[in-house]
Amino acid sequence: MVKNVIKMVDIDKRFPGVHALKDCSFELNKGEVHALIGENGAGKSTLMKILTGVYDKNGGAIYYKGKEVEINSPKAAQELGISIIHQELNLMPDLTVAENIYIGREPMRFKGIFCDSLLQNKMAKELLDNMNVKIEPTVKVEQLTVAQQQMIEIAKALSFNSEVLIMDEPTAALTESEIDELFRIIQELKAKGVGIVYISHRMEELKKICDRVTVMRDGEYVGMKNMNEVTIDEIIKMMVGREIYEGVHDLERHQNHEVVLEVKHLTSGKKVKDVSFQLRKGEILGFAGLMGAGRTEVARCLFGADPKDSGEIYINGQKVHIRSPKDAVANGIGYLSEDRKRYGLVLGLDVNTNIAMATMPKFSNRLGFLKEDQEKVNATKYIDTLSIKTPSGKQLVQNLSGGNQQKVVIGKWLTRNCDILIFDEPTRGIDVGAKSEIYKLLNELADQGMSIIMISSELPEVLRMSHRIMVMCEGKITGELSRNIATQERIMTCATDRTA
Amino acid sequence: MEHIIADISTTKKKNLFKSGAAQKLLALGALVLLILFFTLASPVFMTSSNLISILLATAVNGVLAVGVTFVIITGGIDLSIGTGMTFASVMTGVAITFLGLPIFVGVFVGILTGAFIGFINGINVAKLKIPAFIATLGMMMITKGLSLVISGAKPIYFMDTPEFANISKATVLGIPSGVIIFFLAAVLAHIILNKTIIGRFNFAIGSNLQATRLSGINTERWLIIIHSLTGAFVGLAGVLMAARLNSAQPALGQGYELDAIAAVVIGGTSLSGGKGTISGTVIGAFIMSVLLNGLRIMSVPQEWQTVLTGVIVIVAVFVDIYRRNKQSI
Numbered sequence: 001m002v003k004n005v006i007k008m009v010d011i012d013k014r015f016p017g018v019h020a021l022k023d024c025s026f027e028l029n030k031g032e033v034h035a036l037i038g039e040n041g042a043g044k045s046t047l048m049k050i051l052t053g054v055y056d057k058n059g060g061a062i063y064y065k066g067k068e069v070e071i072n073s074p075k076a077a078q079e080l081g082i083s084i085i086h087q088e089l090n091l092m093p094d095l096t097v098a099e100n101i102y103i104g105r106e107p108m109r110f111k112g113i114f115c116d117s118l119l120q121n122k123m124a125k126e127l128l129d130n131m132n133v134k135i136e137p138t139v140k141v142e143q144l145t146v147a148q149q150q151m152i153e154i155a156k157a158l159s160f161n162s163e164v165l166i167m168d169e170p171t172a173a174l175t176e177s178e179i180d181e182l183f184r185i186i187q188e189l190k191a192k193g194v195g196i197v198y199i200s201h202r203m204e205e206l207k208k209i210c211d212r213v214t215v216m217r218d219g220e221y222v223g224m225k226n227m228n229e230v231t232i233d234e235i236i237k238m239m240v241g242r243e244i245y246e247g248v249h250d251l252e253r254h255q256n257h258e259v260v261l262e263v264k265h266l267t268s269g270k271k272v273k274d275v276s277f278q279l280r281k282g283e284i285l286g287f288a289g290l291m292g293a294g295r296t297e298v299a300r301c302l303f304g305a306d307p308k309d310s311g312e313i314y315i316n317g318q319k320v321h322i323r324s325p326k327d328a329v330a331n332g333i334g335y336l337s338e339d340r341k342r343y344g345l346v347l348g349l350d351v352n353t354n355i356a357m358a359t360m361p362k363f364s365n366r367l368g369f370l371k372e373d374q375e376k377v378n379a380t381k382y383i384d385t386l387s388i389k390t391p392s393g394k395q396l397v398q399n400l401s402g403g404n405q406q407k408v409v410i411g412k413w414l415t416r417n418c419d420i421l422i423f424d425e426p427t428r429g430i431d432v433g434a435k436s437e438i439y440k441l442l443n444e445l446a447d448q449g450m451s452i453i454m455i456s457s458e459l460p461e462v463l464r465m466s467h468r469i470m471v472m473c474e475g476k477i478t479g480e481l482s483r484n485i486a487t488q489e490r491i492m493t494c495a496t497d498r499t500a
Numbered sequence: 501m502e503h504i505i506a507d508i509s510t511t512k513k514k515n516l517f518k519s520g521a522a523q524k525l526l527a528l529g530a531l532v533l534l535i536l537f538f539t540l541a542s543p544v545f546m547t548s549s550n551l552i553s554i555l556l557a558t559a560v561n562g563v564l565a566v567g568v569t570f571v572i573i574t575g576g577i578d579l580s581i582g583t584g585m586t587f588a589s590v591m592t593g594v595a596i597t598f599l600g601l602p603i604f605v606g607v608f609v610g611i612l613t614g615a616f617i618g619f620i621n622g623i624n625v626a627k628l629k630i631p632a633f634i635a636t637l638g639m640m641m642i643t644k645g646l647s648l649v650i651s652g653a654k655p656i657y658f659m660d661t662p663e664f665a666n667i668s669k670a671t672v673l674g675i676p677s678g679v680i681i682f683f684l685a686a687v688l689a690h691i692i693l694n695k696t697i698i699g700r701f702n703f704a705i706g707s708n709l710q711a712t713r714l715s716g717i718n719t720e721r722w723l724i725i726i727h728s729l730t731g732a733f734v735g736l737a738g739v740l741m742a743a744r745l746n747s748a749q750p751a752l753g754q755g756y757e758l759d760a761i762a763a764v765v766i767g768g769t770s771l772s773g774g775k776g777t778i779s780g781t782v783i784g785a786f787i788m789s790v791l792l793n794g795l796r797i798m799s800v801p802q803e804w805q806t807v808l809t810g811v812i813v814i815v816a817v818f819v820d821i822y823r824r825n826k827q828s829i
Binding site for chain 2: 194303305324325326327328332337341343344345346347348349353357358360361363364367368369370412416
């Protein structure tokens with residue numbers, strides 16, 4: 001009996017012009033959680049795409065339970081019992097839980113004419129009960145939280161009798177308590193002998209849940225360690241191949257600086273209830289809370305992206321009316337969405353244009369003709385100062401890495417002279433190296449007198465990067481903590497304070 | 501950071517392929533092949549009188565196609581361009597023949613009518629959030645009905661102003677003026693799309709409406725402007741049409757929108773928005789008219805011409821989608 005379910009040996013993959021994987025190896029044991037980590041572009045997803053039959057390999061061999069196999073299509077992988085749960089969930093919101101799990105494999109009655117939805121629901125129930133998850137199979141997926149939807153994806157994978165489960169950034173959209181629930185399920189799967197490949201950027205998690213870790217860098221296998229024999233710092237060093245800037249800037253306090261933004265009794269629908277706060281010049285104000293606490297909604301409402309029902313907004317002591325993003329921008333507010341690709345950037349256009357996007361009238365003459373040379377001069381300035389890694393300003397934004405895309409959005413608002421910046425999850429989907437660069441940038445912006453609202457679900461990030469922390473729960477502000485008294489525990493207490 | 505450099509070298513290659521240049525080249529190649537084929541198949545095809553008639557046939561559809569390219573790049577659609585064109589030509593007829601206004605005023609009325617239809621479409625789509633397909637389908641019926649009502653369901657002839665026909669039929673160096681106007685319109689559209697802020701927002705809205713709005717841009721207003729712009733070109737097509745027929749024909753027009761949209765798509769403009777070129781559309785318009793003309797010369801029955809046009813559209817879109825899919829892996 002061989003111990004490992006998966007063994008990938010000397011995997012080689014070339015794309016036209018890039019050597020994406022060079023002799024990479026990976027192995028996974030039965031009932032093991034094996035972390036696969038590396039910076040964006042290190043080759044993790046390419047390796048996993050080869051394992052799941054999305055890409056063909058150019059060299060090397062894959063062994064499944066000791067036997068060499070050719071996995072040349074996703075279907076072949078599925079039939080072997082290898083399933084992947086992508087970061088973006090692939091569920092149909094209008095269908096029920098059971099329908100989603102058994103899509104394309106519905107149990108049939110009467111010679112395959114009718115779907116047997118009773119049996120289907122029963123099967124789904126058993127599956128979910130087995131996982132110890134309390135979700136009704138007849139509920140529509142759109143009514144579930146992201147965490148619950150993820151459980152459904154896991155259940156779906158298990159319904160294929162998968163013995164290998166690949167999870168790509170499973171906790172990216174989850175809150176602390178949801179993560180605990182996910183970890184509980186991972187433990188149960190482990191006990192049942194399922195091998196799990198765990199891809200994540202969150203170092204703290206790896207320690208908690210993983211048995212071994214394989215590190216990749218620049219398409220190469222760097223090494224494999226037992227989790228209990230290695231520190232997080234050592235892992236990071238393996239990942240980036242150098243010491244990284246830690247980013248813990250000792251932030252000076254800005255208590256005496258004037259208030260640039262004051263929000264009074266902001267209310268919008270059910271998600272924002274009577275929210276009041278002040279933001280000072282040069283301050284980084286963190287917004288903490290669980291998923292769905294209403295932080296993003298406050299930001300969108302303040303930015304005019306969503307309508308507000310009542311409440312007042314003062315900028316530099318003057319009352320302002322913000323009915324659309326246009327009004328907000330005119331008042332010097334810039335918003336950096338958590339979903340850069342959907343809300344922050346026009347991916348199909350180049351860097352120059354994206355940086356100019358909020359300031360277009362300045363870059364065109366009275367007849368509407370564009371001044372592309374000025375656009376270029378401006379963009380070049382920010383490519384230099386923000387050190388955006390791009391071959392030229394003509395590069396399409398979709399080809400930049402997450403960290404560099406974030407910098408393009410920052411450049412866009414700096415071009416517009418915005419001095420109040422709202423960062424919603426500023427480092428989501430950004431790898432460790434680029435993360436510390438973003439932190440450095442946040443510090444520099446604050447030092448230059450910009451005022452920053454930073455919404456983050458990562459508590460260490462909030463604690464490290466904020467002067468003051470507002471905590472929200474169910475649409476209300478449930479706590480305000482200054483930097484010197486804030487701890488993870490205090491924040492969590494406020495974040496779960498449903499009585500307020 | 502070796503991998504970053506490596507990444508960039510591949511993306512560069514991809515871009516060249518992705519930029520729509522490939523589709524345009526394909527379309528251009530197809531056009532050349534069509535011309536070669538018909539030249540060999542029929543002695544009549546390469547005669548100057550036939551070439552002129554191809555050019556004339558392309559002019560009206562070409563201006564329509566060039567106009568609707570703007571709206572299609574926003575990710576929208578305008579089905580009212582065919583009957584909108586008819587309505588514009590009827591209004592030109594009303595201005596010149598019924599009201600006896602000068603010809604240049606009539607031309608202006610035609611273009612303005614088109615722009616106004618586009619403006620209403622823009623309000624419906626951008627402000628009232630009616631899906632473009634439905635909003636412009638409704639406008640198609642409205643303009644079709646209004647054309648018949650206003651003209652009394654009879655053609656309006658430009659009997660007192662025979663010079664009006666010169667807009668389409670006067671020749672410069674043997675080339676009909678309608679064709680020259682078409683080329684000028686295409687050049688103008690190309691400049692608007694690539695050199696002005698309208699074009700910039702056109703692509704931005706088409707690639708990502710939300711991100712554009714959240715950059716503080718009044719996307720509703722720009723959508724209305726872009727629809728009006730398409731409408732102005734539709735109005736111009738109406739004037740050309742009226743001049744070519746020396747009359748405003750209220751019953752014509754329906755079906756033209758599909759030919760124009762087909763030309764846009766064949767030219768490589770993506771129906772999902774964000775990508776497209778005017779030169780591609782011009783090539784697409786020529787493919788349509790060369791094909792129809794050639795088939796007619798070869799005495800292929802009208803019905804089969806229509807069938808073949810449909811096949812060409814599907815093949816063109818398939819080639820485009822196939823190409824995109826291949827890249828995305």
